Amino acid sequence: MNATLETNLFNSEDYQRIAKAIAFFRQNHLTHPDLITVAHHVNLSEYHFQRLFTKWVGISPKRFLQYLTLEYAKTKIAQSKNLLDLTLDVGLSSPGRLHDLFINLEAMSPGEFKAQGEGLEIRYGVHDTPFGQALIATTVRGICNLFFLSSVETDDFERMLYLEWKKANIVQDRSATQEICEQIFQPSTLKSQKPLPLLVKGTNFQVQVWKALLNLPLGSMTTYQTLASMIGCPTSARAVGNAVGQNPIAYLIPCHRVIRETGELGGYRWEIARKSLILGWEACLIEDNL
Structure with a gap:
């Protein structure tokens, strides 16, 4: 691989x-x-x-499909039940953590949130990745969006970027996001790894959920209920699910690792087929590192 x-x-x-x-x-x-x-x-x-x-x-x-069975998913859920006691150090010691090791998340202030990107310059490009085309947008403070695209939706996702940052100066500049794409999806080709800073715009609750997602080790799967318990809101699984669905930075903030208690994949903003492929891909990465 x-x-x-x-x-x-x-x-x-x-x-x-x-x-x-x-x-x-x-x-x-x-x-x-x-x-x-x-x-x-x-x-x-x-x-x-x-x-x-x-x-x-x-x-x-045939071997890949073994990672997509309900039985496999239930096993991973069971292994994640101890996430309530998970510390960052424990997570970083997991084999094959890869991308998560190098992510720093910064949340915009309430004032910046209300400003809708005013005074911010955003550069974006569309790139091929192992999971189809992705629109990557970045600022001087970090990556602000990563959208996976279908073959016919590039224009729609560009409009989504403009709607999300109504007052920002948005510039199409593929060269500005090429190195970021390589660092995300081709880390083994780079001589050194720099931290990947993320800049997110969301409510305090959404940011709390997105930060919790970063503590899910690569190859793991958890449930909305367990994630709610991780952030100290055990009765807010539905609200957690909504926050997961609003994740603005796909893959790096690993919302794909949250599935239903039954082992079924549940929803995914960027198509269920893509979610299953990412989970299978990560399972292979973990096996390679064992």
Whole structure:
């Protein structure tokens, strides 16, 4: 899998095929479709599908699917029950923590929140990633947005950026976000790792939830109820779920690691297929580091 990360040849069309295949697997899991059936569903031969999938994640589709079962998810939930006692030092000692080691989150002040980005310059670019195209926006104080895009929604997400920062000076500048994209999705290619600062705009409660998400080790899964307990609001699971859904910086603030108590994935702002692929990808990273 590391070879995939180092190639810098992320291909959105490849991602779309893999996402379509995983969605087909999940929708038809009771009938256990074979590899040939799934390959034909994405208009590839069995050989080319197997090769494409292995290039993307480093393991076979069959093995990857083991990380997406309800049984696997329930096991990860059970392991996360001790998160109430989790300290940052314990989290940082987890194998394969990778990105989380280098994230610093800063929240805007209430005055800045109300100002809607006035006086702020935001530069953004759209990049290919292992999980499809992503719009990355940054300021001098840190990354302020990371949106995953579908193949037809780039303009919509650009409008979303303008709506979120109504009074900011927003400039399309892919060169300003290229290095950030590499640091997020190709960390093994960089000679040194710098901290990734994040700048978020939200209510005190939302920021509290987003900070709690940063304490979830890579490869872990937890529930909305456990996350609510982590921030000292055990009766606020629904409100926590809403805050998770409003996470403005996908992947780096790992809202994808929160699932339902039943082991089902629940919702995801950036499509359920993408959530399952990210969780499977992370499970592979953890296995590589064991």
